[in-house]
Amino acid sequence: MSNKTGQMLNELIELIDYLDPEDRAEVEDIVRAATPVWVPLPGPQTMAMESLADVTFYGGAAGGGKTDLAIGLALTQHTRSIIYRRVGTELIGIVDRLTEIIGNKNGFNGQDDIWRLPGRQIEFGSCRALGDEKKYQGRPNDLKCFDEVCNFLEAQVRFLMGWMRSADKGQRCRVLFTGNPPTDSNGEWIIKFFAPWLDTQYAGERAVSGEIRWFAMLDGKDVEVADGTPFEFTYEDGKVETIQPQSRTFILSKVQDNAFLMQTGYEATLQALPEPLRSQMLNADFTAGKESNPYQVIPTAWVEAAQARWTEEGKKGPMSSVGEDVARGGKCFTVVSRRHGSWYDKLLRYPGVMTPDGPSAAAVAIGAARDGAPIHVDSIGVGTSPVDHLKQAGVHVVPVCGSETGGLFTDKSGRLRFYNLRAKLWWGLREMLDPIAQDPISLPPGQEVKSDLCAPLWTLKNGKILIESKEALIDRIGRSPDDGDAIVYASIETPKREIRLEGTAHKSEYDPYAVVDHFNNRSGAHSVDYDPYKH
Numbered sequence: 001m002s003n004k005t006g007q008m009l010n011e012l013i014e015l016i017d018y019l020d021p022e023d024r025a026e027v028e029d030i031v032r033a034a035t036p037v038w039v040p041l042p043g044p045q046t047m048a049m050e051s052l053a054d055v056t057f058y059g060g061a062a063g064g065g066k067t068d069l070a071i072g073l074a075l076t077q078h079t080r081s082i083i084y085r086r087v088g089t090e091l092i093g094i095v096d097r098l099t100e101i102i103g104n105k106n107g108f109n110g111q112d113d114i115w116r117l118p119g120r121q122i123e124f125g126s127c128r129a130l131g132d133e134k135k136y137q138g139r140p141n142d143l144k145c146f147d148e149v150c151n152f153l154e155a156q157v158r159f160l161m162g163w164m165r166s167a168d169k170g171q172r173c174r175v176l177f178t179g180n181p182p183t184d185s186n187g188e189w190i191i192k193f194f195a196p197w198l199d200t201q202y203a204g205e206r207a208v209s210g211e212i213r214w215f216a217m218l219d220g221k222d223v224e225v226a227d228g229t230p231f232e233f234t235y236e237d238g239k240v241e242t243i244q245p246q247s248r249t250f251i252l253s254k255v256q257d258n259a260f261l262m263q264t265g266y267e268a269t270l271q272a273l274p275e276p277l278r279s280q281m282l283n284a285d286f287t288a289g290k291e292s293n294p295y296q297v298i299p300t301a302w303v304e305a306a307q308a309r310w311t312e313e314g315k316k317g318p319m320s321s322v323g324e325d326v327a328r329g330g331k332c333f334t335v336v337s338r339r340h341g342s343w344y345d346k347l348l349r350y351p352g353v354m355t356p357d358g359p360s361a362a363a364v365a366i367g368a369a370r371d372g373a374p375i376h377v378d379s380i381g382v383g384t385s386p387v388d389h390l391k392q393a394g395v396h397v398v399p400v401c402g403s404e405t406g407g408l409f410t411d412k413s414g415r416l417r418f419y420n421l422r423a424k425l426w427w428g429l430r431e432m433l434d435p436i437a438q439d440p441i442s443l444p445p446g447q448e449v450k451s452d453l454c455a456p457l458w459t460l461k462n463g464k465i466l467i468e469s470k471e472a473l474i475d476r477i478g479r480s481p482d483d484g485d486a487i488v489y490a491s492i493e494t495p496k497r498e499i500r501l502e503g504t505a506h507k508s509e510y511d512p513y514a515v516v517d518h519f520n521n522r523s524g525a526h527s528v529d530y531d532p533y534k535h
Contacts (some may be wrong), residue, residue, distance in 0.1 A: 322492075
């Protein structure tokens with residue numbers, strides 16, 4: 001708006017009180033048409049609006065104007081926008097706020113959840129369950145906003161981001177995330193997604209609020225790259241592809257940045273919240289404790305404590321055990337965990353395309369094993385072939401059938417009973433992580449490790465503890481917990497096979513009792529009335 005136009009508008013506004021109703025309405029229409037429908041707050045909100053990043057995460061604390069930013073961008077900079085909330089009923093507040101900003105509901109169709117304005121369209125969407133995101137497949141938008149993004153599954157967000165595009169070459173396209181720190185383990189994927197800003201364990205140089213960083217998806221994994229210059233990448237199968245990096249930024253906002261809310265006393269409301277909610281909502285603390293689901297198998301705090309104990313120099317003695325979780329498809333990873341007593345080495349992760357068959361999966365396990373450590377592999381489904389090849393290679397391999405229900409599995413007290421071997425294995429790792437354990441274990445750093453180990457839930461079935469299956473877990477959280485399963489398999493205590501000497505006998509390759517009594521040497525767990533040879 002020019003100075004001359006602004007002066008004229010001010011003069012009109014001063015004359016309004018002296019006009020009759022008809023002339024006054026006409027002047028108000030002129031003023032409304034010449035005034036921007038939405039103006040950002042100075043500070044972080046303006047920084048987010050002007051940011052050139054492809055993907056912007058705006059928020060952190062409560063009260064920074066997150067939803068207003070989404071609405072403002074849709075009203076002023078984009079032609080085809082969609083604003084998502086995980087639960088559809090939560091969209092009512094956004095529609096109400098948009099009505100308040102515009103001044104009416106003209107153009108809003110509540111049946112198809114689309115608001116049509118001159119030259120613009122704003123759609124509202126929700127994805128309550130995994131798979132709901134597919135109903136938006138193929139529908140392009142130049143602005144995709146995920147309001148309260150930590151409530152979404154990562155798989156849902158990445159899927160929907162695939163249709164960020166516009167037929168208008170001059171139209172800028174972007175993704176906006178808004179939200180507060182995650183309050184449970186399901187939302188912790190956002191910390192990994194914006195690791196340079198949010199992950200205190202990030203190995204590279206930390207980023208500051210508003211700084212733009214570049215990322216590329218290579219072999220199914222996010223990798224930070226130097227800049228936005230396209231480059232050629234060669235996959236393991238020899239395929240060469242030109243990769244176009246995508247930019248991201250995180251912009252911190254707090255209630256102190258919102259002059260309107262500061263006048264209402266909202267800051268005092270946030271200050272009165274109990275911890276850790278106070279630190280999360282008032283100070284945008286992404287490291288504050290998160291509420292664990294009461295049926296979460298392993299408490300988040302126990303995993304964090306085990307990771308805090310871990311050091312590079314913590315390895316003591318020879319390798320004790322290897323656990324391998326074999327990829328169940330090209331987007332999954334084959335993960336190998338190596339344990340030295342109570343110290344777990346950093347995980348080895350291989351994209352599914354690198355381990356497409358039994359021989360390749362067996363090869364990475366053999367390459368990881370040292371000191372005669374037994375290799376524990378899930379023997380169900382895709383794990384069957386690697387187990388067969390490891391046996392043929394003469395390697396000490398222990399097939400693990402988590403669905404086995406033939407025995408009476410109990411905890412170290414002998415009182416808790418487990419529905420199957422999978423439940424016993426996961427609960428056994430829980431016992432090792434218990435702060436009162438005699439020999440507390442040390443787990444490698446990494447957001448993936450913590451997220452996977454904190455993901456499974458337990459329930460009671462026929463009076464026995466049952467851990468949700470891997471398939472059910474994938475359906476619930478939208479990803480495969482490969483890191484967690486590999487660590488669980490590496491936690492199994494199997495006596496090492498005796499070395500064959502010329503002219504002497506040697507132990508069998510597989511001691512089936514070792515899997516059932518895998519915690520005997522560590523926690524005193526025991527299993528009774530079970531003859532593995534009958535199964």
